[in-house]
Structure formats: structure tokens, C-alpha cells
Amino acid sequence: MALLIVIVGGVWGSVGCSTVGYYAQSVRGHIGVMTVARPVPDVLADPATADDLRQRLLLAQRIRAFAVTDLALPDNASYHRYSDLKRRAAVWNVAAAPPDALTLKRWCFAVLGCVGYRGYYDEADARALAAQLQQGEGLEVRVYGVPAYSTLGWLNWVGGDPLLSTFIHYPEGELARMIFHELAHQVVYVDDDTMFNESYATAVERLGVRHWLTTQADDAARQGYARLDQRRQAFRALTRQTRDALHIVYARKADAGMDANRGAQAMLAAKAEVMARFRHDYAALKAQWAAAGAPYDGYDAWVAAANNAAFGVQAAYDALVPGFEALFAREGGDWPRFHAAVRTLAQQPHDERQAQLKSLAARAKAAPAVSQLWSLFK
Incomplete structure (x- = not known):
């Protein structure tokens, strides 16, 4: 969505x-x-x-x-x-x-x-x-x-x-x-x-x-959302994995050992391989959903038309989310403090605020106590 x-x-x-x-x-x-x-x-x-x-x-x-x-x-x-x-x-x-x-x-x-x-x-x-x-x-x-x-x-x-x-x-x-x-x-x-x-x-x-x-x-609303969100998060994890692979492919396109034409051909071949693996892994994900008794084909059209623009849009929605969630945890789950901290962060230069969010996410991932974010709601 x-x-x-x-x-x-x-x-x-x-x-x-x-x-x-x-x-x-x-x-x-x-x-x-x-x-x-x-x-x-x-x-x-x-x-x-x-x-x-x-x-x-x-x-x-x-x-x-x-x-x-x-x-x-x-x-x-x-x-x-x-x-x-x-x-x-x-x-x-x-x-x-x-x-x-x-x-x-x-x-x-x-x-x-x-x-x-x-x-x-x-x-x-x-x-x-x-x-x-x-x-x-x-x-x-x-x-x-x-x-x-x-x-x-x-x-x-x-x-x-x-x-x-x-x-x-x-x-x-x-x-x-x-x-x-x-x-x-x-x-x-x-x-x-x-x-x-x-x-x-x-x-x-x-x-x-x-x-x-x-x-x-x-309970019905909670269970319904849990099923939907588990599927969504699994698909987003797959798209993130694919974006990471594509970033590597594109970073290597200017290989000094190749002329421009050979480099472009190698890049296109590697890109095709990444996209084929993405679609293969998506098919496996769908099979898992079906085996669990919850078949779903709602992502089929997205996958069929997936390209750099589609992955770029997806990145806008989830790339920095772990950093914001870590910031929320740092602020003790206090919503006014969290929004105020985001406003302060927004005043920083682009590269600085991105770096701070990535640092927060990395520290949260390494600290089990911080990663238990949902305990803030209990």
C-alpha cells in the first residue's frame, strides 16, 4: 500500500x-x-x-x-x-x-x-x-x-x-x-x-x-492485522534484500578492468540474475503462505512489473524506519518527546540526519534491551 x-x-x-x-x-x-x-x-x-x-x-x-x-x-x-x-x-x-x-x-x-x-x-x-x-x-x-x-x-x-x-x-x-x-x-x-x-x-x-x-x-482485529502484517513484512524484507543486491551490481558497473560496453553488458547480466532470483524467492514465499493455509497473490502485479523505479519508491517508505523506531524507544515511548526529537533532527543537514538515524538503528539492533520496542506499550 x-x-x-x-x-x-x-x-x-x-x-x-x-x-x-x-x-x-x-x-x-x-x-x-x-x-x-x-x-x-x-x-x-x-x-x-x-x-x-x-x-x-x-x-x-x-x-x-x-x-x-x-x-x-x-x-x-x-x-x-x-x-x-x-x-x-x-x-x-x-x-x-x-x-x-x-x-x-x-x-x-x-x-x-x-x-x-x-x-x-x-x-x-x-x-x-x-x-x-x-x-x-x-x-x-x-x-x-x-x-x-x-x-x-x-x-x-x-x-x-x-x-x-x-x-x-x-x-x-x-x-x-x-x-x-x-x-x-x-x-x-x-x-x-x-x-x-x-x-x-x-x-x-x-x-x-x-x-x-x-x-x-x-482479538479478531489483532489477529487479522498480525496475519496481514507478517506477510507484508516478509515481502518488504525480500525487496530490501533485492535492493541491496542491485546496489552492489550498480556500484560495480564501472569496473576499471572493462571498457564501457563490456561493463554495461556485465551490469545488465548481473541485474537480470538478481531480478530472476527475486522472482524465484517471491514464488517460494507465496508457496509458504499457501502451505500455511493463507494463499495470497496480492503482490503478483508488483513483482511482475518490478524495476528500479518500483524498488526506489519502496525504499522511500522503509529505509529509515528502524532509525525512527529506535528514536521512539530512546525517548521512552513518549509521543510528544518523539515528535519533538524528529523536529530537531529535521533541522539537521540531510547527510547528518541520515547518519544519525542509521546510527540509532545500528545501536538498537546491537542492544537487546532497546530492540524490545513493543514493551513500551504494555
Whole structure:
């Protein structure tokens, strides 16, 4: 499940970062989302509201309140309204990377800075850009729908970010993850550092949902989430392993003992071998799930289309998460202190904050007492 910030804030910036047409679709798209938003109490009171939607909205309001009281997330206008978008995704993001690196192409915008994707409210527009990048620039591309995005709290004065039909029917734990993740973007956002922003929000969602399930959910919700998350973590571990292998392949592409042509051919051969091993290991993982009585093919499409852009996007969401989790443990599981520590970290230069997070993660991995993070919730 991808959770990225759509470029809406940039539309008020100076023209020159992108085309006027792109800004226009961003404005129209977000206005469309907000136009159909209704206050949750009104939807609940409407006799035409289906009972399953009514129950999900009530649950979402409980989760929203918990985010404020227990996770120190913002108490504002966001997630008190509901929008039925009548489509499968809120926006479609385009990511791109060269054939010999996992470094995402970046787009820069006024106010927001630079990010490693570009968002569209129309899937056809996203795919048109992807084709242009692939054919015109020779990049590997990924187009993916995302169920939610954040306006970083800047539009709370006009109603904030609404709950959306694209995620309201998620299982309880997943719904909580979504809301916690998006609210985290309103706490800390660093220009030009997608990995920092997304890893922080992912850490908040993981830590937050653990606390929610421990204190608020029933056994069925806890067990359901545990099954889903075990599968997700196994798949993410496989993608991390593959990213590490690809990094090694690309680092060796300029072997001094080969001419450029031979080096490129060797790199492509090694890359193909890594990708073949990835798909083989994924098939083995699926077989394990099936043998355990829980067959699942939800990652099949991702694996079939996996490329540098897909792995680059994945890295943005999990590369720095262990460091943030270690920071949370260092702060004694105190949410206000944790958020304050992240704000302080965000003021450091890019390389310094990355180094600090990696150091925290390494120390936590080496210290059994620190690694027992979940004891903080007991």
C-alpha cells in the first residue's frame, strides 16, 4: 500500500517548476475531492448511508480521536469529513529511475521542494507521462494508484483532508495505519527529503497501530492485522534484500578492468540474475503462505512489473524506519518527546540526519534491551 503526498501545495508557487497544465489539473483534482466532502455527522445521519459505511465512519472517528489523545498527532479539521470519489485511487503517482540505479527522478515545486514522484488525478495523464519518460528519456517507470494523500495541514482552514472512499473500508488496523501516516505528515515535513518524510510517517503508522491494537481493538482485529502484517513484512524484507543486491551490481558497473560496453553488458547480466532470483524467492514465499493455509497473490502485479523505479519508491517508505523506531524507544515511548526529537533532527543537514538515524538503528539492533520496542506499550 503506497502512501504519498500529492503535489497540490506547489500549485500556488511560481510557474516554471512544471507546466501550467499540470498545476491546473492539481487544482481541479483537489477541488473535486473537497467539493464532494461532507461532514461525517451529516453522512451518519443520512438515511441513505449504508450501514457498513456508517460503521466504518464511526470507527474512523474513534481512530482520529485516539491519534490526538494517545499519539500526540494534530487535533484539527482533517478527517472529520468524508468524500466518495467513485474511483479506485485518490491519485496516480509516476516514479522513474535510470536502468543502472535506484535513484528516483525528482520533480521540484515551489514551497514543497523536490520529491521523487509526480501525482495526477487522472490515471491516463499519469500513464502518458510514464510513456514519455520511458520512451524519451530511457527511464524505468512505475505508475501506481494511492488511496490517500496529505496537504500537510495547509488546507485545514477550508476543511482539511477528508476521509476517502478509497480507504474507508480497509480492515481496522489498515484504516488506523492510513490515518496515522497521513496525520504524521502534518507534524514534520522536510523539503527535498522524501525518504525522511515517508520513513517517519511509516514509523508513526507502525508504532501507532501497535498501540491502537493493543489498547483499543478486539482479538479478531489483532489477529487479522498480525496475519496481514507478517506477510507484508516478509515481502518488504525480500525487496530490501533485492535492493541491496542491485546496489552492489550498480556500484560495480564501472569496473576499471572493462571498457564501457563490456561493463554495461556485465551490469545488465548481473541485474537480470538478481531480478530472476527475486522472482524465484517471491514464488517460494507465496508457496509458504499457501502451505500455511493463507494463499495470497496480492503482490503478483508488483513483482511482475518490478524495476528500479518500483524498488526506489519502496525504499522511500522503509529505509529509515528502524532509525525512527529506535528514536521512539530512546525517548521512552513518549509521543510528544518523539515528535519533538524528529523536529530537531529535521533541522539537521540531510547527510547528518541520515547518519544519525542509521546510527540509532545500528545501536538498537546491537542492544537487546532497546530492540524490545513493543514493551513500551504494555
